[in-house]
Amino acid sequence: MRHTISVLVENKFGVLSRVSGLFSGRGFNIESLSVGETIDPDVSLMTIVTIGDDQIVEQITKQLNKLIDVIKVVDYMDVDHVERELVLIKAAPKKNDKTEFLKLTEIFRGKIIDSGATSFTVEITGDEKKIAAFIELIKPFGIKEFVRTGKVAIAREGLKKAKQ
Amino acid sequence: MRKSGAEILIECLKKEGVKHIFGYPGGVVLNIFDALYDEKGLELFLTRHEQGAIHAADGYARASGKVGVALVTSGPGATNTVTGIATASMDSIPMVVFSGQVPTMLIGNDAFQEADIVGMTRPCTKHNYLVKDVKDLAQTIREAFHIASTGRPGPVLIDLPKDVTTGMTEFKWPEKVNIRSYSPTYQGNKYMIKQAAQMILKSKKPVIMAGGGVILSEASKELTELAEMTKIPVTNTLMGLGSFPGSADLSLGMLGMHGTFYANTAVQNADLLIGIGVRFDDRVTGKTDTFARNAKIIQIDIDPTSIRKNVPVDLPVVGDIKHVLKDLLKVLKDEKEQWGAIRKSWLNQVDAWKKERPLTYNFDKKIIKPEFVVEKIHKVTKGDAIICTEVGQNQMWAAQFYKYDKPRHWLSSGGLGTMGYGFPAAIGAQIACPNKVVFDIAGDGSIQMNIQELATAVINKLPVKVAILNNRFLGMVRQWQELFFKERYSHTGLDVTPDFVKVAEAYGAVGLRATTPDEVEPVLRESLKIKDRPVFMDFEVDWKSKVFPMVPAGAAIDEMIFDEEVKEKSKKKLKAVK
Incomplete structure (x- = not known):
């Protein structure tokens, strides 16, 4: 199962290494990781996407909680939430395909943020499914490269699901 | 300022x-x-x-x-x-x-x-x-x-x-510490504790498995009270030795890879296992899906990551053991159960297992058996010494054949299994407890890993006693090679072992040696007389001695191997009695 885990941490040097070391030391892979300051500049929020069965993820969240610099851990599996990821895609559609490509970008509410002699750079934001669908659709047009920010997630207001 | x-x-x-x-x-x-x-x-x-x-x-x-x-x-x-x-x-x-x-x-x-x-x-x-x-x-x-x-x-x-x-x-000394992201749970959840009490009441064949957490939490008194009141037999993990009196009737000794037959058998037949301050290490559980196969498991631990890490747990209680046991005792006392009566048949069964296969070894008049040395150390120190160990056979014999009745009297590297730990640890223990007799039960391999600390002990006049069970082998690895690698003793023979008596003397310590069983006790008694410097005792022991019982790695803990020689002898004895 893919889990999105948000980790509220003290904004100190070395914290990222403690968190990532916890994954690597147990042979767990991090699929994506994004870190940024929160409203309190002393606190940062990490959003980590990882894959593992329930027992592994339970162990990961407990171990994260055990780290001294970790303030709070939320596994969004149990929480109603919204999530987004931003991707920049450089694609090089052939001359005849350009209109089609731009139309698709528009449908997915992507933005062209740069264009050169041979390529466009599209900025697209969305959840996992939307981004996967978009990438799938424009693959035939020729993707040169893309970069992803990693997922960020936030809980919906007051709609906590009861734990099973 | x-x-x-x-x-x-x-x-x-x-x-x-x-x-x-x-x-x-x-x-x-x-x-x-x-x-x-x-x-x-x-x-x-x-x-x-x-x-x-x-x-x-x-x-x-x-x-x-x-x-x-x-x-x-x-x-x-x-x-x-x-x-x-x-x-x-x-x-x-x-x-x-x-x-x-x-x-x-x-x-x-x-x-x-x-x-x-x-x-x-x-x-x-x-x-x-x-x-x-x-x-x-x-x-x-x-x-x-x-x-x-x-x-x-x-x-x-x-x-x-x-x-x-x-x-x-x-400079200003901060009186208070406040770390917002760090607040361990001390009080156990009341509901969970009540549930635990119910499970104890309903169980017919319960076993307590007490570990190092009991000692860290200073909860030996509460543990002993719980076991004695509810008449539940107690087995200790290696780290938990001394948390419950080893010489008590309810004690099953250590469980696991080199645990007693009766501890492992009791755990495998129990209907309730109460893990207190334990983390279900692989040396304890053997093959995990066969471990305590008939039992519901209660686990009490302050560290939530220890719970369900290795084995599934039916009832977790997160909290400080001392606090949790106190609360649990309160609940159980209110029940006013006739514990002696309801546990009678289970305790009889456990006693029968104890008699069936006690911890034993094959005594020899000519060659010193390492187990014999440990028994003698127990005798001359009246079971009151602080025992440190190295790692390997020496550690297991020290765990099996010395009865630890008090906490903080057994110092051994359980988790990491660090050879070279015992001697410096004994030095630290002697400094902490100057009036105690402190022993390091060592092997000839392990002692050489931090032998330089003789100087530390000599200069500080620390009367640490080091009993070297000298078999001229890295014995535990040799044992595995004998049992599982067709006696191919690859790099486990320590053909050049120093003269430990001379080494001790070179540092200004005392060196003693025993080569026959008769000499063991006098050498130990001699060492106890020395109060101003460390003593090295070189016991030339039977190199063939192995640690038994033994659960092969990856087997279930009731699939034990025993010393066949001992088995034959006891059979003969039984015949003679008949």
Whole structure:
């Protein structure tokens, strides 16, 4: 199962290494990781996407909680939430395909943020499914490269699901 | 008052109640050692290797319950501590280690004697710090001691760049520690405790499995009360030896790979297993899906990550063991159950297993059996000594054949299994408990891993007794080679073993030797008379002796192998009796 885990941490040097070391030391892979300051500049929020069965993820969240610099851990599996990821895609559609490509970008509410002699750079934001669908659709047009920010997630207001 | 970082360090240690530290000097900690030179309230014991310093601090902590403290220099001084820190981490021992570091402006430049010790020890400390400003020093030390000694204890490392310890600042001792992201759970959940009491009431064949957590939580009294009241037999993990009196009727001794037949059999037949301060290590469980196969499992532990890590648990109680057991006792007392009556048939069954296959070995008149030496140590010390061990066969025999009746009398590297731990740990324990008899039960392999600490013991007049079970082999590995590798003894024979008597004498210690069983007790008694220096006792033991029972790695814990020779003998005896 893919889990999105948000980790509220003290904004100190070395914290990222403690968190990532916890994954690597147990042979767990991090699929994506994004870190940024929160409203309190002393606190940062990490959003980590990882894959593992329930027992592994339970162990990961407990171990994260055990780290001294970790303030709070939320596994969004149990929480109603919204999530987004931003991707920049450089694609090089052939001359005849350009209109089609731009139309698709528009449908997915992507933005062209740069264009050169041979390529466009599209900025697209969305959840996992939307981004996967978009990438799938424009693959035939020729993707040169893309970069992803990693997922960020936030809980919906007051709609906590009861734990099973 | 303005003070230097080095002076602040010393003030803080005194405020934390530290009296003894273990260490080794070097370039970037010169000024700290200089500040210690005139210090009366704080004694530093100079070991002969940084690993010795860490194990000594560890032994000091295990024997006394206080936080062990060590101070070493940067680079190799710091890296030499890593094995000791990992040892303490695996066994949850409270410890604060101060390492020197190159000046902050040189960090990351590959300066002379620079090592990223914070990076290296991150996975084997409970927490660690690099202090970058002398103004943060006092607060950091306060936090380190708090973290090391509360919750599930563990080692904390503080890296001190030279310019931090030479820098000056106003010193103010922070009275309170408040770490918003760290608050261990002490009180167990009331509902869970009530559930646990119900499970105990309903069970017909319960077993308590008590581990090192009981000792760390100082809960031996509560554990003993619980077991005696509810008439539940108790087995100990290696780390838990002494948490419940080993000579009590309800004691099953140790369980696991080299556990007793009756402990392993009882666990496999139990309908309820109450794990208290244990983490279900693989050496205890054997094949996990067969472990305690008929039992519901209750697990009481302060560390939520220990719960359900290795085996599924039916009822977890997160909290400090002492608190939880007190609450549990209260609930159970209200039940006014006739415990003796409801446990009778189960206890009879357990007794039958005890009689069926007691812990035994094949005594020989001519050759010293290592188990015999351990039994004699128990006899001459009246079971009241602090016993440290190395790792291997010596450790297992010491666990099996000495009965530990009190907590903090058994000091052994359980988790990491560090050879070379016992002797320096014994030095630390002797410093913590000057009036106690302290033994290190060693093998000829392990003792050579930190033999240089003889100098530390001699110069400090520490009467540590080292009983070397000398079989001229790395015995435990040899045992595995004999049983599982067709007797191909690849690199386990220690053909050149030093004359340990002469080694001891060369350092100014006493060396004794026993070559026949008759000599064992006199040698041990002789060692007890020596009060002003360490003693090495070289016991030339049967190299063929193996540790039994034994559960092969990956088997279920009731699939034990026994010493066939012993079995044959006992059969003959039985026939003779008939």
